[in-house]
Amino acid sequence: MPLASSSYSYPLLDAFWTIFIIFLWVIWIWTLVWVFIDIFRSQDLSGWAKALWFLFVLFIPLIGVVVYLIARGGSMNERAAQQAQQQDQEFRSYVQQAAADSPANTADQLAKLADLRDRGVISAQEFEHEKAKVLAA
Numbered sequence: 001m002p003l004a005s006s007s008y009s010y011p012l013l014d015a016f017w018t019i020f021i022i023f024l025w026v027i028w029i030w031t032l033v034w035v036f037i038d039i040f041r042s043q044d045l046s047g048w049a050k051a052l053w054f055l056f057v058l059f060i061p062l063i064g065v066v067v068y069l070i071a072r073g074g075s076m077n078e079r080a081a082q083q084a085q086q087q088d089q090e091f092r093s094y095v096q097q098a099a100a101d102s103p104a105n106t107a108d109q110l111a112k113l114a115d116l117r118d119r120g121v122i123s124a125q126e127f128e129h130e131k132a133k134v135l136a137a
Helices: 011-041 047-059 061-100 103-119 124-136
Strands: none
Touching: 011 047, 011 061, 047 061, 103 124
16 A cells, blocks of 8 residues: 555655745746846947847757856846936836827817917918918827
8 A cells, every 4th residue: 555655655745845846947037037138238349249148048048048147147137227217218208199199189279370360460361371281190
């Protein structure tokens, strides 16, 4: 009967060990992906240098990642922050442009033009011309 019993004396410890190993694999894959992203994000590397780093990390992963982190790891955060800042700036300019083209802004411009016309600052012809430009945009 001893052969039919489980070979594990502490099955809960084995479950924790398995979870720990899976956790390490996830961290390793995440690190590899992060290094690959950083290789291709780098603006200071030429195409050949990117290809060589990529092949080095791909074919000799453990040594490649360690060497990459030693050689270029200090500036990885700077490149990520720079890209995040660029994306934020592009988003802000898009929002400002979208807000400028909004119907509320068009209505405000038309109200200002009508006010100028009513006060006699611009003629009716100038009002119609500017109104056409506002509505066309």
